[in-house]
């Protein structure tokens with residue numbers, strides 16, 4: 001089999017490379033940056049082990065645990081502390097624990113009696129079958145009520161996408177919710193009756209999936225996968241051009257050109273938009289015959305995918321300087337509550353070895369679609385802004401003993417209304433430009449688990465393609 005070029009050494013590209021290699025395919029992984037892992041970034045400093053990007057992997061598919069086993073990392077895997085199952089949502093200016101059972105839901109102070117009645121009414125609301133693409137906000141208001149949107153879903157959306165619920169597309173950003181309505185007529189009925197289907201497929205609902213990391217944080221996984229690649233991993237190698245050649249693709253970087261039997265793009269959508277694509281059969285756009293320049297502009301359409309900026313602020317405190325117990329996963333903050341931070345993860349409560357004795361770590365996120373301008377504040381101002389909110393919300397006193405900020409100028413792709421046109425374009429290019437594949441967070445879901453599954457699946461598809469070729 002001819003070798004395969006993989007563009008991007010985030011978790012998608014590394015997973016893809018790992019499984020292609022196990023099939024006996026030789027690979028080269030091109031990474032624009034100087035390290036492997038993409039948005040996964042762990043640091044170990046002053047006795048604190050911390051994450052800037054993702055904190056945990058949600059094990060929603062058996063393929064995720066399989067990767068950990070195949071990479072030989074089973075013994076380094078750490079499950080989250082059982083107490084980390086509790087999550088808080090801010091209401092009335094304070095974090096309130098989210099109910100974990102139906103009884104808890106009906107007794108919680110997080111929702112009013114009106115919102116609780118809306119849940120009882122939900123199974124009797126007719127499903128929408130007119131094919132109109134709704135935002136998650138429209139869907140929630142239609143099936144539940146405005147209070148659910150403002151006080152729960154808005155916070156959840158900030159936690160997953162750092163996004164705007166009025167813009168995020170229900171079928172693209174929350175496909176499982178859409179399926180529940182389509183298949184069972186209601187979210188509640190779907191939760192109850194869908195359990196058997198989920199068991200059959202081996203998939204686990206996100207709210208019930210086990211969460212894990214590793215003894216030395218998430219970076220352990222990309223490091224282990226990258227180590228198996230040796231010289232096949234090319235760092236500081238931005239791919240700028242892909243050219244169709246007789247039986248494959250030529251990949252161009254500043255250092256030169258190489259030819260491969262197939263190319264798998266596992267980078268970001270905004271970088272994809274900058275790639276020059278030469279010699280692919282015409283990609284039809286409104287019936288025009290396309291010149292090479294127009295083919296390039298087909299990729300340029302991906303620049304419309306929004307990636308808002310997010311700053312991650314990791315702060316360490318003496319335990320006695322924080323009034324709240326901080327036992328749990330963290331707190332989500334709806335916009336309506338008027339705070340600047342999007343949410344905070346109680347990082348050191350998740351795993352045993354994340355902070356020195358007598359300390360705790362809180363990781364807060366700032367920016368997103370809600371306040372994009374705040375993400376790029378200088379670190380001192382970011383720390384001040386986060387401390388101001390944490391003082392009110394968690395009773396933080398004193399100054400942090402550890403602080404570190406990281407800016408993701410383009411953090412998470414927004415699967416906004418109309419996202420289907422980007423997926424259609426990827427399908428069209430894959431069909432017409434044979435041997436070119438797309439995978440990763442901008443296509444198959446934004447979570448780490450989604451990216452791993454995307455990598456496993458694309459390795460299978462590309463392997464079949466090469467075998468057939």
Ligand SMILES: Cc1cc2nc3c(=O)[nH]c(=O)nc-3n(C[C@H](O)[C@H](O)[C@H](O)COP(=O)(O)OP(=O)(O)OC[C@H]3O[C@@H](n4cnc5c(N)ncnc54)[C@H](O)[C@@H]3O)c2cc1C
Pocket residue numbers: 007008009010011012013030031032033037038039040052053054055056057058237238239240266267268271272275310312408411412439440441442445446447448449451
């Ligand atoms: C702040 C933050 C917090 C998050 N928290 C969580 C969480 O707790 N749990 C969770 O499940 N998910 C979380 N996510 C999402 C999850 O981490 C990502 O969706 C996932 O890691 C994406 O992996 P990827 O490999 O698809 O992309 P990336 O990690 O973005 O990697 C893509 C790589 O491709 C490279 N690249 C792009 N173009 C080129 C090119 N032309 N040539 C060469 N290289 C190129 C880039 O440099 C990059 O390294 C979070 C994301 C962020 C930003």
